[in-house]
Amino acid sequence: MQITRAGEYGIMGLIHLARRAPGQVAMIEEVSHSEHIPKSFLAKIFQHLVKVGLVRSVRGAGGGFVLARDPTQITVLEIIEAIEGKIVFQRCLQDEPECEHFGGCALCGLFEQAQDGMREVFMRTTLKDLIERQDRMEAKGPTSSPITNVATLPEAAK
Amino acid sequence: MQITRAGEYGIMGLIHLARRAPGQVAMIEEVSHSEHIPKSFLAKIFQHLVKVGLVRSVRGAGGGFVLARDPTQITVLEIIEAIEGKIVFQRCLQDEPECEHFGGCALCGLFEQAQDGMREVFMRTTLKDLIERQDRMEAKGPTSSPITNVATLPEAAK
C-alpha cells in the first residue's frame, strides 16, 4: 500500500523538467544526478512518460527530454498512472468481467470508493501546484518541522 | 498500490463472524472453508485482529473466535491497519523525523492528503455497513452487473 519509488522518481523528474525554461531540454544524466535518482532506472521511467505523451524526447547529441505540455496541464494522476498503471485496489475492479469475490462485491464497492477518493486528490493537483508548494515551503525555512500541518487542508493552502 | 489479500481476507473473516449470533464462536476451520481462505493463513491474520482487540479468541476444545465489539463499532480502517500496518504512502510520512525527499516535502504533503482521503472512506465504513451493502446486493440478484454504481454515493446509501 505505497506509491512505488518509480512513481515518486517520475514526479520528481517531471518537476525538474518543469523548472527549466519552456522548451529547454534536460538530459537524463542531469536530472538523475540532481535529483539523486539512479540513471538507468530514471531512463526507463521516462520512457513510460514519453509513450503517454507527457514528455517529448530528443535523441542524438544535444538531446534530452522536454515537457510536452504546460505544467498547469499535467496532473499528478497522469504521471502516476503512466508509470504504475491504473490505480486499482482490487483485482475484481481491474478488468475481468466477473468478480471473484466470495463475500459478494460489497468489498469492491468500498474499495472503489476509497480509490476514487485518492485519485481525486491526484487528479486535481498539477505539476505547477507541486512546484508552488515546494517554493512556498522552501521560503518558510528548511529547518522547520518537516512534516506537520503542511497540506492537510487543501482549501486553506490554495 | 493494492490492498493485500491478507487485508481482504481479514475483512471477509470478520464479516463472517459478524453474521453469527452475538457471542457465538466460530472456528478457523469453518470461516476458512466457507470464505475460501487458506486455513493457516487466516489463522495468522486473526492473530493480528486478536492482538488489536477486534476479536477475542477462545482456546481449548469448543473454542474459536468471537467479535469483541458490535459490528457497528468496528471500522474497516481498524481492520486493515491491524493487518497491514498503518496506511502510509511514503517513507517520510512513516516515523523518521527527518524527511529524505530531495524534491522538498511537497510530495509528502500531497501523499498525505491522498492517503487521508482514502483512510476517511475506510474510517466511516463499519462492518455493519458492509454486511448491509452485501445483503442489498444479494437481494437485487447476483447476475446483474457486478461492479457498477454500487456505492459511489455514500450518503445515498446510508
Add this chain to the structure above:
DNA sequence: TATACTGAAGACGAAATTTGTCCGATTGCC
C-alpha cells in the same frame, strides 16, 4: 561520411514483499 552523443527497448538479476505452509508449544474444556 565518421564519430560521438543521446535516448529506446528489452533481457537480466538482486532484493524485498506477499502469500502462504508447517510444526511444536500452549491453553483450556471434558
Add this chain to the structure above:
DNA sequence: GGCAATCGGACAAATTTCGTCTTCAGTATA
C-alpha cells in the same frame, strides 16, 4: 490426562519492486 483448539515463529514459494546492462536507433557536428 487427553483432546481440541489457538499461538507463535520458522520456513518457503511466488510475485513485485528496484535497478543494471547491453544492444540498437536517431541526430548533430567535424
